[in-house]
Amino acid sequence: MRLFYYLIAAPALFFLRVLFWPFKTIFRFVGWFHSWRKARRRFRRADYDDMDGWEFEEYVGELLARDGFIHVEVTRGSGDQGVDVLAERDGTSYAIQCKHYQGKISNKAVQEAYAGAEFYGCDVPVVVTNSWFTPSAKELADEIGVELWDRDELNRLVRRTK
Numbered sequence: 652m653r654l655f656y657y658l659i660a661a662p663a664l665f666f667l668r669v670l671f672w673p674f675k676t677i678f679r680f681v682g683w684f685h686s687w688r689k690a691r692r693r694f695r696r697a698d699y700d701d702m703d704g705w706e707f708e709e710y711v712g713e714l715l716a717r718d719g720f721i722h723v724e725v726t727r728g729s730g731d732q733g734v735d736v737l738a739e740r741d742g743t744s745y746a747i748q749c750k751h752y753q754g755k756i757s758n759k760a761v762q763e764a765y766a767g768a769e770f771y772g773c774d775v776p777v778v779v780t781n782s783w784f785t786p787s788a789k790e791l792a793d794e795i796g797v798e799l800w801d802r803d804e805l806n807r808l809v810r811r812t813k
Contacts, residue, residue, distance in 0.1 A: 707751040707781065708725050712736045723737070724736070732767045733770075734770070735749040736749065737771060745773060746764060746771050746777065747777045749780070755785045756780050758788050761799070765796075775796075775798060
């Protein structure tokens with residue numbers, strides 16, 4: 652029995668392994684590439700209007716990481732001092748407040764982002780939303796230096812991260 656294994660079976664199995672190794676490698680690569688493309692497509696086409704607040708925060712954090720921000724951290728839900736995502740780019744730190752609303756965003760979000768940026772010691776406070784801002788929120792943000800990223804800016808960010 653051992654003689655059969657050493658003289659016939661082992662060399663035949665080795666030959667088959669060598670013969671089919673390139674095909675196995677190609678199929679693995681194609682499978683990996685397909686799953687990678689599928690994940691990218693799913694991320695790009697994510698409908699952020701159907702997300703809940705926590706999913707929206709995670710989505711914004713992933714968008715920022717894909718856009719070149721570093722040290723992106725989604726803060727915990729309670730006790731985050733009005734900041735949902737902390738990120739850094741080109742030596743500038745950002746404190747980002749995510750608002751996932753149906754209606755327009757008011758002054759309160761701008762105030763929370765400003766206070767949260769001060770608390771975390773960040774350079775730029777930002778409010779990002781899937782909606783738009785009220786005129787008074789825009790006026791307050793201009794006055795105290797808070798960046799407002801509305802639905803249009805969010806769509807530009809999604810397109811940039813393709």
